[in-house]
Amino acid sequence: MAGLGKKVLIVYAHQEPKSFNGSLKDVAVAELGRQGCSITVSDLYAMDFEPRATRNDITGTLSNPETFSYGVEVYEAYKKAALSSDIVQEQKKVQEADLVIFQFPLYWFSVPAVLKGWMDRVLCQGFAFDLPGFYDDGFLKGKSAILSLTTGGTAEMYSKTGVSGDFRYFLWPLQHGTLHFCGFKVLAPQISFAPEFASEEERRGMVASWAERLKTIWKEEPIDCRPPWYFGQ
């Protein structure tokens, strides 16, 4: 029971339960459950999660209704416990988690908009960071995070000499600019390359290797989430 007492949040962004992303999410739930972890899944499409950052995220009156500043208003609302309930619920899940897994297909070298909206709205100033209070001092320090993603392109395309460049390049905004900024320890990404072009057997292999990795996930050391990991010297 390697994960006994550990809490895991899986933030999952795929429309189809029977998809390859769905299988990766399901196998994580099964393996982590077997370890004795307590698991919560935020299934963003199923929740019809709101991605747009708007005035609706603040309940009650604004501090400056004349000129709306999302960042200022959300920071104030966080301190007054006046954020909308969907944001508060997600923040509670993050607060309780030891590990957050993001499971998604790569859309335009990044997360799908529904997951970008989760990051934009949930990881707000006051909750996830403050100024000062970011990067190694981010408020979510002590927690770990993993990006588990699928790509359309092949591993060869995402190599240093490939047309799409090293896969580490596109991870920078997500792993460093977002997760590290909030203080997360970032574990190595789990990238399943081009499952749509793979055989059924290869796809099963990718799912199995994710499950296998999760068996020892609590012993993993984080990456050194700074420029050399991404861009070399």
Add this chain to the structure above:
Amino acid sequence: MAGLGKKVLIVYAHQEPKSFNGSLKDVAVAELGRQGCSITVSDLYAMDFEPRATRNDITGTLSNPETFSYGVEVYEAYKKAALSSDIVQEQKKVQEADLVIFQFPLYWFSVPAVLKGWMDRVLCQGFAFDLPGFYDDGFLKGKSAILSLTTGGTAEMYSKTGVSGDFRYFLWPLQHGTLHFCGFKVLAPQISFAPEFASEEERRGMVASWAERLKTIWKEEPIDCRPPWYFGQ
């Protein structure tokens, strides 16, 4: 009348018309209008633009209703002219434009979710690219694009030795992975650093320098949108 007959689409993602982003959008409309350009603005928050990529983007029946694949279904729907009307309208605007300007505040080293959703949904396979038919062969070749963005952090933070790394690092997924992938010629980004920490005079200076740049925008050469521009070497 440097821009006579030219068509410009401004994809604008800020909630507040009186914001600094709003001023940058307004000055672009004014300057390009003075040049004789025809200008269209997609004001994404005002339009309540849908960011989520879902089954609703396809009108009529699906090619595989058993297992929903967004990419497959949208590609088919594009070919059958069965995409939802909000996507079709944006695609028409892009098709007609010589230049697309994206005006937005940087959220998590990237675009706000509402603009990510515009990219996810509008720039679909068949319309913006095909396989093959990407990067230099992308279907939007012949058009130019500029990212005009504001940051929270200072220019010093976004330098090679700063805590957030060179600003070019976070541009990679947007400029290369998205715009270049679709064939756009990418003009140098217009970055207004930390307007919230600037004086009123400095902010006016940033708006004026954007207007000034736009006076000769039609003579600009695109950047060489490949790894050396971003990562050196």
